[in-house]
Every structure is written in structure tokens, then in C-alpha cells.
Amino acid sequence: MILDEWKRLYSNTKTNFREVAIKGIMMAFYVLVFCFSASTGKRKASAHYILGWSFALNGVAPPLDYALLPKPPPKEKHSQSFPWIKVIIGMMSPLTFTLLCLFLYVTLYKRYTVFETLEDWEMDCPHRFRYRDLHLATKGFVESQLIGVGGFGSVYKGVLPRTGTEVAVKRILRTPAKGMREFASEIESLGRLRHKNLVNLQGWCKHKNDLLLVYDYIPNGSLDSLLFSRSFVLDWDQRFRILKGVAVGLLYLHEEWEQVVIHRDVKSSNFLIDGDFNAHLGDFGLARLYSKTTFKDL
Incomplete structure (x- = not known):
């Protein structure tokens, strides 16, 4: 209807252009009044409803009776707005964070922890010292703690940091041809022996290339150091007790x-003398174990 009115005005050449402009403005006003915005989409789209209208071409539009207007249709609920979705998300968030932290812990633990397969001789002597404790006990294996040097390594005096017990730590020289064999042999033989x-x-301790054996500390050192000492002479009672x-x-x-142990390296330097001058045989690096029946056949 509005479009027809525009055509009639402009087709009449006798029409006053002032009148045409005024009517054009009024028609544009009517167009703006009756237009409204809308949006499309299935989710999260705004809804606009016309519940009633009132207008007049000439004069004032009659008022609307709001009581007679219909109610808008109920709002549709999407699955994304359900409250249980938020509950699940709230429960999964801390669980996911906990699993992530656990995964990082296991990954770092496997990366920086060296897992070693225990051999038979390790099972026979299960008391394994931490390398850190032995390193602190010997003050880093300094020369001032050195109390003896043998064919298979050096012996250091140490004090365990946790208990304050004095110990002798034997650090075995490890080479491709030997070292590990003597280390295992000494643990296998001496680890199960108990005698005064x-x-x-x-x-014991095995850390990278370090092979360490931990013994009781015997204060008077080896027998050969006492026999050849110029500042101390053993009397006959002491010698008889040692023999x-x-x-x-x-x-x-x-x-x-229960088995026959062949030491194979009995000498004065391998006998340690305690404070009461009792002899203690050590250094079982070359020792071999035999069953008693096998030894009789040899």
C-alpha cells in the first residue's frame, strides 16, 4: 500500500514537491514503526514475539489492554543448559588435574630413578646402603680417611651419619676384566658367614661404577702393620691370641x-686385629664356595 502511494505521488507532475517530501517522511516513520529485528539459529538465538499491536493512519492509536494479550510460548531448554552438565564438569576438573599430576610424577620418577635387576648374590645379602650415606660417612672418600690399600681396592674409615657407627668402607677398583667378579664373590661368601x-x-652398595663393601671398623688395623711396626711390639700373649x-x-x-670356603688369599695383611688383639680374617675377593661332598672328591 505504501509503495502504491509513492508511485501515485511521483507519477503526478503537478504534485507539490513539499507535500511529497512531508508524506515521504511520514511513510518512512510508519515503516520504521512496523519493522522489528530478528535472529536465526538453532542454539543460543534470541526470540522476538508480537503479542499485540495498535496503530491508526490518522490520529492517535487506541491503547492496548495488556490483560488480553496472550502469553509468550515457553522457552525451549537445550541440553547445554542442564545443571547436571555443570556438575559433571565440576567433578571431572579436579580428577583430570590429579591424574595429570600423577602422570607427571611417574614420568619423572622413571626418568631419574635407576631400576636395577637384583642378582642371586644381591638377594643373599639384602642390606644395601645408600651411596649418599657412604659418601658422607667417608667425607667424600678423601685421602685423610684412607686406612688401607689392597689388590682390589682401597679401604676408608667412615662414620655413618644416621647411627654414628664407625665402619670400614672398601671401594673396589672396577675394570672390564675384574672388579665385579671379586665384588660379587665377597658378598656371596662373606655375606652369609657369621663368626667372631x-x-x-x-x-654393600653399587652405584654406577662404584662398588662398595661396608665392614665393621677394627681399630688396630692389619696384622702385618703390627708385626713391622717400630713403635709397637706384640708380646707373646698377644701373639698367641692372634694365632x-x-x-x-x-x-x-x-x-x-654348611659349605667349604676356600679363602685362597690367607696372609698377614688380610687379618685385622681388634682392641682385644683378636684376629679377624677378611678380604674374601678370591674365595670360592664348595659343597662338602664336592670338596672331598677334589
Whole structure:
């Protein structure tokens, strides 16, 4: 209807252009009044409803009776607005964070922890010391803690930081041809032996290229250092006690234990003398174990 009115006005050449402009403005006003915005989309789209209207071409439009207007249709609820979705998201967030932290912990633990397969000799002597404790006990294996040097390594005096116990730590020289063999042999043989005339093996440690054995600390050192000492001379009672200890220790190895232990390196430097001048046989790096039936056949 509005379009027809525009055509009639402009087709009449006798029409006053002022009148045409005024009517054009009024028609544009009517167009603006009756237009409204809308949006499309299935989700999260705004809805616009015309519940009633009132207008007049000439004069004032009659008022609307709001009580007679219909109610708008109910708002549709999408699945995304359900409250249980928010509950699930709230529960999954801390669980996901916990699993992520656990995954990172396991990954870093496997990366920086060296897992080693325990061998038979390790199972026989399960007391394994931490390398850090032995490093602190010997003050970093400094030369001032060195108390002896043998064919298979050096011996250091140490004090365990946790208990304050004095120990002797033997650091075995490891080469491709030897070292590990003597280390395993000494643990396998001495780790199960318990006798008053044998050096007591407290435990062991294997860390990278370091092979360490931990013994009871015996204060008077080796027998050879006492025999050739110029500042100290053993009397005959002390010598007899030492000889008796040597004989009793070898008797235990050869006959009294469940197997026959052949030391194969019996010498004065491998006998350690305690404060009461009792002898303790040590350094079982070359020792071999035999069953008693096999040893009789040899």
C-alpha cells in the first residue's frame, strides 16, 4: 500500500514537491514503526514475539489492554543448559588435574630413578646402603680417611651419619676384566658367614661404577702393620691370641660351616686385629664356595 502511494505521488507532475517530501517522511516513520529485528539459529538465538499491536493512519492509536494479550510460548531448554552438565564438569576438573599430576610424577620418577635387576648374590645379602650415606660417612672418600690399600681396592674409615657407627668402607677398583667378579664373590661368601674371627660384612652398595663393601671398623688395623711396626711390639700373649684366632677362623671356614670356603688369599695383611688383639680374617675377593661332598672328591 505504501509503495502504491509513492508511485501515485511521483507519477503526478503537478504534485507539490513539499507535500511529497512531508508524506515521504511520514511513510518512512510508519515503516520504521512496523519493522522489528530478528535472529536465526538453532542454539543460543534470541526470540522476538508480537503479542499485540495498535496503530491508526490518522490520529492517535487506541491503547492496548495488556490483560488480553496472550502469553509468550515457553522457552525451549537445550541440553547445554542442564545443571547436571555443570556438575559433571565440576567433578571431572579436579580428577583430570590429579591424574595429570600423577602422570607427571611417574614420568619423572622413571626418568631419574635407576631400576636395577637384583642378582642371586644381591638377594643373599639384602642390606644395601645408600651411596649418599657412604659418601658422607667417608667425607667424600678423601685421602685423610684412607686406612688401607689392597689388590682390589682401597679401604676408608667412615662414620655413618644416621647411627654414628664407625665402619670400614672398601671401594673396589672396577675394570672390564675384574672388579665385579671379586665384588660379587665377597658378598656371596662373606655375606652369609657369621663368626667372631671373621670380619663382619654389614652391607654393600653399587652405584654406577662404584662398588662398595661396608665392614665393621677394627681399630688396630692389619696384622702385618703390627708385626713391622717400630713403635709397637706384640708380646707373646698377644701373639698367641692372634694365632689362635687365625686357626679358629680357618677351621670354621673349612669344616664347621654348611659349605667349604676356600679363602685362597690367607696372609698377614688380610687379618685385622681388634682392641682385644683378636684376629679377624677378611678380604674374601678370591674365595670360592664348595659343597662338602664336592670338596672331598677334589
